[in-house]
Amino acid sequence: MVAATSIARAQQIVLGRIDAALAPHGLTFSRFEALALLHFSRAGALPMGKIGERLQVHPTSVTNTVTRLERDGLVRRVPSERDRRTVLAEITPLGRRTVDAAAAALVDAGFGLDGLPDDAVRRVHEAILPLRRAAGDFG
Numbered sequence: 001m002v003a004a005t006s007i008a009r010a011q012q013i014v015l016g017r018i019d020a021a022l023a024p025h026g027l028t029f030s031r032f033e034a035l036a037l038l039h040f041s042r043a044g045a046l047p048m049g050k051i052g053e054r055l056q057v058h059p060t061s062v063t064n065t066v067t068r069l070e071r072d073g074l075v076r077r078v079p080s081e082r083d084r085r086t087v088l089a090e091i092t093p094l095g096r097r098t099v100d101a102a103a104a105a106l107v108d109a110g111f112g113l114d115g116l117p118d119d120a121v122r123r124v125h126e127a128i129l130p131l132r133r134a135a136g137d138f139g
Contacts, residue, residue, distance in 0.1 A: 007128075017112035025102040026072055030057070032106075034065045035074060035099045038091040045090035047080065056137070074098055 018029050027035070033055055038044060046054075052062040066089045069075040074095035080086035091099075106112075113121055132138065 014112035017109055017114070018106065021105045021109035021112070022102050025098055025105065027098070027102050030055075030061070030065055031069055032099065032102055034062070034089070035069060035091065035095055036103065038075060038089060039096055039099045043090075044096075045078065045088040047086050047088055049086075051089060069095065 015029060018032075022028060022032050034051060037051060037054055038046060048062050048066065049059065051066070052059050055062070057065075066075060066077065069089070070077060073092060075089045075091055078088050078090050080088050116124070
């Protein structure tokens with residue numbers, strides 16, 4: 001129970017720091033993740049379903065996230081040229097500028113891990129890796 005409680009509290013701390021770094025850019029962590037995924041995709045656009053798969057979130061969450069990003073002019077929905085039944089989320093030029101600035105803010109904030117030495121960050125990652133593998137996070 002102690003380990004589970006520590007992990008849950010650490011998540012709260014890290015996400016709070018990340019959200020604080022992203023707030024001036026009008027983003028939350030989930031919105032940043034989606035925007036970064038589009039930014040680094042080959043075409044700057046992905047089907048909504050693919051976004052959910054890659055971020056490991058429910059389709060409803062993807063829809064809500066893309067709706068908010070679209071409202072702010074950071075992405076737009078476009079029909080797929082290959083399959084008209086498929087809707088793509090496509091990053092806009094403003095979205096690219098925003099994700100670049102937000103990524104720089106995350107670097108400045110130490111990705112929410114300030115206070116942990118580099119060797120501790122590595123050990124935490126290595127300790128959690130088997131748990132994530134067992135959950136199917138890695139193909």
